[in-house]
Amino acid sequence: MLLEHLQTLGLSLNATGEEIRNRYLDLVKQFPPEQFPQRATQIRCAYDFLRDPVHAWKEELFSTKPATSIEAIALELIPDIRSSRIPTDVLLSLARS
């Protein structure tokens, strides 16, 4: 849970409050919500979780409900379809019906 949010911001476990805030501000500049709505929401959500260390540790230590599901992780890890070019035969097979 905590690690999940730290990974979103690209931080390690011992990141200080100031490091979290600075990293958040950098990422907001890098991924403005108008252009990257999904990524910006993830970043905001991670920052909201991490900005209060007491709340973050309470969630991490005692929550019995995972922050996500295996299926959601799998979906998230599938790269953006546009990140590599789809072979022409695969592309044309999409029209087969």
Place this chain on the structure above:
Amino acid sequence: MSRQNQKNREKSGPSPESARRQMEKGNAKEALKEAKLCYRADPCNDHQILLEQAFLFRIDQLYRFNQLDDARAVLHDLTAIKNVAAETITGIQRMQMLLNNQVSAAALSDNAELLTEVADRAVLDPSIPVPNQNDLPKQVQVVREALRLVEQGEDQSATDCLNEIPRSSPLSDWRLFVRGLSAFYQYDQERMLANWSRLDANRPAHRIAATLMRAIKSELPGSPSSGQSNVGEIADVKARDADRRLEIYQKDSSGNGILNEIVEFVQKANMRATYAAMKRLNGSKSPEHQQLYERLMDVFWRDSSRAESNSARTLLTRTLSPPLLDPHWNRLNAISADENLPIDEGPDESERCWRAYIDELEEMPFLASEQKEVITAVILEHIADLLKNVLDYLEDKIDEDPAEDWHFPPEADSRERFKSLYNRFEKNQEEVLLECTQQSVKLPEPFTRLISIYESQGTKLSLKKAESLAADLFSSHPGNLFASCWLIKRYCQIGKPQNARSILTDALTLRPRDATLNELRNYLSSQFICQHVQERQLTLANEEIERFAASQKVVGDTVLSQVYSVGIKLITSPETAREEIATLVEQSKEPCVIWLNLCRLVTDFKLSKNWRTEFDKPAREALSKELTAERAGEIARFFLSLRRNGHNYVGRVEHEKLFIKAIKPLSNSHRTIWAQEDLRDVCEFFLDRKDQKLIRRALLERGAKLFPSDAHLLFWYCRELMRLDSWRVNRIELSQMLRAAIRSHESGPRQLSPGDLKELKSLQKEVELHKPFFEKFFEAMGHHEFGGLFSDPDDFDDDDDDDDDDDDF
């Protein structure tokens, strides 16, 4: 076809409707079978037309699936029968041209639709020979070359080569598609839509574009929308099929083979295979795989902690390496112990596991020492919470009236056992909270709880400890309202109001409208008056009284300031004071409050005991008189103002006893006409009186019935009900009342305090959790009213006045 379908068909027999339905669903093979059976059963003209349609539908489908030999065989079967429908003959000619590659230039020039179909087919399948019509073979080559160039990232070359295709060409649709595709890869949404929105929705290029758009959570105009018609349904199936194909490609090309395996095993609930795959993932040295292992492990261990049986946890802990933040599974064990906490035995096992986890924090070098302090404090607070839950439970058990619990009457020695456990856990809670406050100042809650515990102990030493804790809390959290208010009251009580002034000023700067702080401002002012009088600095006292009177006028309550003015005269001119008291009593709508305030004044101003004797007698007489609801409200407000500030005076305990005695007939009578504010304040007076349970319950029940939109009365009543044996309370009604209380809080003029609101929401959560069970229970019982909530009014006669507090303090 499944056996079940076959059986159904045998039962109902072949029907033309069924064949048509299969065609509508896109099941060409089934449709043809049904049509053949119909024709065989009754070879009439209609059935033959249906059969020919089904044949053509099937041939067309096989052709589209590129199963050309099968399509040719079915076409051969169709031509073998004598065709009757004109559409069939046209259809056969079309399919013959497509399947036997006998498309003549003449046929193509006459049929634009066929030309488009042939062109699309040629792009999709390079093995198909293209008829030499209008440069078609060359243009197909150009489209395929452009697609290849885009695949290789040479977008500009692809665009350049597409210029060879004229706008009038049947392949101009593909020109738009390739241009849009190039924009798609370059994240150029505008250019992509500009091209793809012009595609013909019935052609393959549009289908591909729509699939790609859905993959990026977008939509192409003209894409199928579900559920509109049968045609829409078929289009949906085709779209889903294309989506699935793209998803498979994505998964296969993502390099997350193990993750895909894990997902499949999880979906099949095969945890052994899942964990075996996890082990392989953990065996990898790659940092990405290690990160992924931790993320997946986080899901698995949290899920297993909720599992009802231990076997899921055992399988997990025996098979897999523990997560980074729980190297010996102590946290998982602790959470499992929390989940299975034996409420009447205490959280010993949970505490043991959590303390083991605290010990192993030392083995986690990746955590900063400040983080370890916070983690330790958070865990200690959690242990204190568990202890508090157990203490609440035991307190209820100890207070429980054996006559009330008619389902499970307590055993004779159980109360003693509960008391002994209570004492042990109470001491444990205090120790844990102290340890927590020493660990980190970042958590204010343990400070406030420990301060309240020390305050309730009431000894000089414990109050000193509470003061020290409040000062620590205030210095690390200067905006903390609890610490500010507590210190202000404390300094007033120990005769150091000057220490409280700066705290109050700072707190009021942050929260100028806070009701508690404004009440404390008046209290502080009254303390300054008392201090000046005690030091006989009467001029200063009079000045402070003037300021106090001005602020009291704003809230419309001038009694206390008038009493203070009289108090000064009791020192300087007793006879004048007596005359003024007589006037005050005469003018007051509730003389009892004047006498009670005068009694208080004797203590506040440290006046002679003779004055106490003089004022105490009329106060007792006024309290012993028959009460009206309005008078009860006035007197309750007097006692509440003292209680809120922790203020006391000699004789208060006796006066409260007389008040309670006078209230009994009111609480017992349904004829009393209550004003909302009076009843609320009287109820509030009884909230902390553990010895007056029956009066409190009767008043709260009446309050909730008379004023169902008063958030406070509803909340207190619900809380009271929750303390009863759960079988005696209709939780469905309780749930409705809690919801009403929240609505009243949100919309009503008097809102609950944040603490009360938090408690209200937690009550609601608890009630909602058990509501389904109670709904079934009440349904089984056949009624919703399950007994009276409270005891018979005659019970009040047995109510013992065991309040034996000493009047001397």
